[in-house]
Amino acid sequence: MTHYDAIIIGAGMSGLGAGIRLAMFDKKVVVLERHYVWGGLNSFYQYQGHQFDVGLHAMTNYAPRGAKGLPLTRLLKQLRIRWDELDLHEQGHSAVSWPGEKLKFSNDFELLRSEVARAFPSQADGFDALTQAVRDYNELDLNAPTLNAREIVESHISDPVLADMIFCPLMYYGSARENDMDWDQFVVMFKSIFFEGFARPQAGVRHILKLLIDRYRKAGGELRLKAGVAKILTEGNRSVGVELDNGETLTADTVLSSAGLVETTKMVGATLASPASHSSLSGDASIAPTGKLSFTETINVLNKPARELGIEETIIFFNNNERFNYAQPTDLCDTSSGVICMPGNFNLPEQPNDHLIRITNIANFDKWNAVDRGVGFQPAEVMRAPCPQSRSEAPTSPYQAAKQHWYTRSCDDVLAHIPEFRAHTTLTDMFTPRTIRHYTGHEGGAVYGSPIKKRTGESGLEGLYIIGTDQGFLGIIGAMLSGISMANRWVLQRDNAAVEA
Amino acid sequence: MNDEQIKQAIIGIINDINPDEDTSNISAAERLRDQLDLDSMDFLDIVMELRKRYGVHVPDTDYEHLASLDSCVAYLRDKMVGKELVS
Numbered sequence: 001m002t003h004y005d006a007i008i009i010g011a012g013m014s015g016l017g018a019g020i021r022l023a024m025f026d027k028k029v030v031v032l033e034r035h036y037v038w039g040g041l042n043s044f045y046q047y048q049g050h051q052f053d054v055g056l057h058a059m060t061n062y063a064p065r066g067a068k069g070l071p072l073t074r075l076l077k078q079l080r081i082r083w084d085e086l087d088l089h090e091q092g093h094s095a096v097s098w099p100g101e102k103l104k105f106s107n108d109f110e111l112l113r114s115e116v117a118r119a120f121p122s123q124a125d126g127f128d129a130l131t132q133a134v135r136d137y138n139e140l141d142l143n144a145p146t147l148n149a150r151e152i153v154e155s156h157i158s159d160p161v162l163a164d165m166i167f168c169p170l171m172y173y174g175s176a177r178e179n180d181m182d183w184d185q186f187v188v189m190f191k192s193i194f195f196e197g198f199a200r201p202q203a204g205v206r207h208i209l210k211l212l213i214d215r216y217r218k219a220g221g222e223l224r225l226k227a228g229v230a231k232i233l234t235e236g237n238r239s240v241g242v243e244l245d246n247g248e249t250l251t252a253d254t255v256l257s258s259a260g261l262v263e264t265t266k267m268v269g270a271t272l273a274s275p276a277s278h279s280s281l282s283g284d285a286s287i288a289p290t291g292k293l294s295f296t297e298t299i300n301v302l303n304k305p306a307r308e309l310g311i312e313e314t315i316i317f318f319n320n321n322e323r324f325n326y327a328q329p330t331d332l333c334d335t336s337s338g339v340i341c342m343p344g345n346f347n348l349p350e351q352p353n354d355h356l357i358r359i360t361n362i363a364n365f366d367k368w369n370a371v372d373r374g375v376g377f378q379p380a381e382v383m384r385a386p387c388p389q390s391r392s393e394a395p396t397s398p399y400q401a402a403k404q405h406w407y408t409r410s411c412d413d414v415l416a417h418i419p420e421f422r423a424h425t426t427l428t429d430m431f432t433p434r435t436i437r438h439y440t441g442h443e444g445g446a447v448y449g450s451p452i453k454k455r456t457g458e459s460g461l462e463g464l465y466i467i468g469t470d471q472g473f474l475g476i477i478g479a480m481l482s483g484i485s486m487a488n489r490w491v492l493q494r495d496n497a498a499v500e501a
Numbered sequence: 502m503n504d505e506q507i508k509q510a511i512i513g514i515i516n517d518i519n520p521d522e523d524t525s526n527i528s529a530a531e532r533l534r535d536q537l538d539l540d541s542m543d544f545l546d547i548v549m550e551l552r553k554r555y556g557v558h559v560p561d562t563d564y565e566h567l568a569s570l571d572s573c574v575a576y577l578r579d580k581m582v583g584k585e586l587v588s
Contacts, residue, residue, distance in 0.1 A: 025549050066521055068538040077519045077543055488545055496548060499558050 003251045004028050006491055007242055008483075009229050009267075010258035010441075012040020013476050014468030016212040018256050018483030020079050022491055023221035030250065031221065032242070034228030034441060038213060040258065041440050041447060041469070042205050042476055047429050050354055052299060054431075054439070055447070056205040057315055057341040057358065058198035060173065060189075061477035062090060062107055070196060071477050078484045079215060087207055089346050091198040091314035096165045097417045098319055103165055107197030120162045130156040130166075134195075139187045142455040149186035150179075164324035169193050169317040171326040172339050172360065174474035176291040176448035178327040185453075185474065192475050198314060200346045208476065228441075229259070232267040232464060239268075239464035254491050257459075258468035258483065261450045262290050262443050264459065291446030292328040294433035296363045298410045301427040302355040306342040311357075311418050314345040318417045332367045333406045335413040357421055359410050365433035365445040373399035403430050448474070457486040465490045502581040504574045510586055511573050514550040518543055529570035551577075554587045 006022050008015045011033035022029040037043055042055045063072035065083040076083060093106040101119055105112035113131070117124040130153060138144070150163075157163045167181070170189035175181045181189070201207035216223065231243040232255060241251035257264040302309070319337040326337075339360040344352050374397025395401035407430050411422055433445030442449065453472035457465040465486050473482035502510065512524050515537065522537055533539055544564055551557045557580045559567065566576035 025553060069540070073538060074540065074542065076521070077538075078546070080517060080520070082520045485542070488542060492545060492549060493561070496545075496552070496558075497561060499552075499560075 001249055001251060002030075003241075004030055005252065006030075006254045006256060006487075007032060007250055007252040008256045008258070008467075009242070009264075010040055010468065011035075011038035011223060011225070012258055012440075012468060013042055013208075013212075013479035014471070014483035014486075015040070015256070015258045016209075016216055016483070017075075017079065017480035018258075018467055018487035019221045019223075020212065020216045020219060021484050021487040023216060023219035024080070025492060025495075026220070027491065027495075029221050031216070031223045032227045032229055032244070032250075033223070033225050034245070035439060036225050038223070038225070039205065039209050041436075041442075042209070042479075043439065044204070044206050044209070048427060050301060050427065051204075051206070052429065053205045054297075056200070056476065057339065057343070057360075058091065058200050058346070059088065059208075059477065060192035060196065060198060060475040062088065062197040062199040071192070071481055072196070075477055075480055075484070078488075079212075079480070081211060081215070085211060087201040087203070088199040089202065089348050091200075092345050092347060093313060094169075094198065094315040094317075095313050096168055096317045098161065098165060099321075099416065101161065101165070104313075105194060107199075109195055112194055116162065120159055123157055123159050123162050126156040126158065127162070134187050134190045137184070137187045139184045139191070144184060147183035149181040149183045152183055153186070160323065164319070166190075167326070168319060168324050168337070169315075169339075172317055174448055175326065176293060176446065176453075176469075177451045178292060179325065182453070182472075184455075185472065188474055188478065192478065198346075200343065200348075202348050202350060202352070204343070205476075212480075229267055231269060232257070232264070232461075234268065234461060238462040242267075253463065255464045256457075256467045256483070256486060256490070257464065258466075260442050260446075260468075261452060261454060261466055261470040263441055264464070264466060264470075268459075268461065268464070289450055289452065290444040291442075291448055291450050292444065293326075293448055294328075294363050294365045294368075294436060294445035295447055296333055296361050296406060296410070296430060296432050298359040298361075298407055299429045300357045300359075300411075300421065300425045302357060302421060302424045303426050304424055305344050305351065305355045306357055306418075306421070307345060309419055309421050309424065311342055311421075312345070313340075314342060316340040316414075316417050318414065320413060320416060326362065329362055329364050331364065332371070332402060333361050333363045333409065335361045335406065335409045337362070338410070338414070340414050340418060357418075359414055361406075361410055363433050363445075365437070368402070368432045368434050368445075369437075371399045371402050373397050403432070406430070442469075457490060502584050502586060504578065506586045507574045507577050507581055508570045510551075510555070510577075510581070511547065511567075511570060513586075513588060514547050514554075515539070515543075517550070518546050527570060529574075532568050533570070534568070555581060555584045557581065557584075 005027040008031045063070040103115045228245040233241045341358040436445035449469035454466040467486045471482045548559045
């Protein structure tokens with residue numbers, strides 16, 4: 001039996017960030033990943049010779065080289081990565097697009113400010129006040145009380161349309177709550193999207209993951225793929241290790257789990273359900289509810305750049321209704337709002353290999369999960385199941401039929417915001433909440449995890465800490481910082497304190 | 502290790518933490534925080550590196566002694582006796 005200083009569950013951004021920190025300081029550490037590839041929510045795949053990113057539209061939290069005190073620079077220092085190595089290229093501009101109203105924004109916050117003043121002159125002062133409140137708030141205070149963002153936003157912004165337009169990108173890129181956000185999450189997202197902005201490496205998420213994996217291995221960290229954790233082993237009120245899907249047991253002083261709060265609770269199992277336990281990890285699902293927000297992602301490969309079709313924006317957050325409704329739909333999808341991403345419209349040094357339009361919509365996991373996927377369906381096909389763009393092709397199963405139906409709806413509903421592009425489509429793919437669950441292990445395909453966050457990482461069990469999505473730092477940079485700060489706090493700082501004792 | 506080498510040891514660590522930062526003109530008397538982009542997470546790194554490279558332990562309560570290069574020298578002088586500068 002192998003004993004580790006730390007076991008990290010999940011080779012996503014947070015797990016790799018934590019792993020690098022611990023390996024860097026000579027801790028014996030292993031990252032365990034159930035999937036055969038790393039990346040978690042931000043992975044990648046190949047389909048018919050094309051390379052696609054799973055989650056990444058953009059990296060938020062852009063900071064220019066040498067910018068001080070921002071999350072990106074903090075991350076670079078912690079992982080000892082030079083700014084150049086990230087190969088970041090900024091967006092052109094993006095937009096929040098509503099029926100009859102459009103707010104442009106870019107990595108220069110003044111653009112959004114002037115757009116708000118132009119479109120909502122009566123709200124300009126309120127918007128400045130909201131901006132100031134965001135600036136003044138210290139989102140790094142992990143012990144701050146939880147406040148509702150909508151109340152605070154509405155205290156500054158009286159026009160509900162503008163409030164919705166501000167919320168839309170922040171929710172789509174990070175909210176596990178329906179139609180509201182925790183104020184600290186709102187602040188994190190507002191800063192990361194509107195103050196700092198979007199960028200992306202030429203090669204997308206692969207480039208970032210390669211950097212992380214190389215750093216981790218060079219520092220002496222161990223990575224095990226196809227090594228899912230079945231159980232977290234406990235003794236009394238303390239975690240002592242894990243049991244893998246294959247029955248193998250590994251012990252560790254500390255376990256950092258990026259699997260999600262609900263999922264981690266399940267791994268702990270009944271051992272914590274005793275009445276003596278006053279922890280939040282009591283195995284009671286009502287205490288750590290599964291997130292309700294899942295998504296479909298429709299990918300279109302075009303035969304020419306989106307710009308040649310007259311699409312200038314890098315990302316468009318759209319809504320076709322009077323009010324924006326960020327909630328689990330009653331049907332399989334709600335295509336009346338969403339995100340349209342044109343990765344080729346970042347200021348990339350080279351034209352990307354594929355000209356893409358990606359569309360994200362909110363979807364209902366249970367509904368998708370109930371659709372019959374037909375005979376002989378293999379889970380591994382989930383991601384790659386083609387959405388037949390040749391619409392004459394007959395669907396092979398109700399699942400395929402549902403994908404075809406919602407592909408069409410999804411594309412139809414963006415036409416108020418971008419021109420018809422389907423005549424230029426050469427290949428499409430679509431993934432659903434089922435796909436997300438299969439590849440991330442997140443219950444309910446909940447991309448942003450549980451609405452309950454564990455900001456200090458404490459799980460209720462000694463030696464077991466939550467990192468990643470359910471710790472509460474968001475986005476790719478946020479996820480990495482989550483792993484880093486929890487590794488610092490619960491392993492390195494403790495270790496340093498223990499030397500004194 | 503002499504005083505100058507202790508300063509170099511600290512600067513060497515800072516250069517490794519933030520390769521994008523220019524450390525060529527640090528004033529030894531002024532607080533490092535005021536001259537460089539260093540936060541509490543970075544000070545943890547300085548402490549961890551001192552331990553890793555020189556076997557010197559800095560307890561949490563002594564972090565304040567790392568405020569400037571001069572104060573680092575005063576604090577580390579005895580602890581660094583007989584140690585070789587790691588580049």
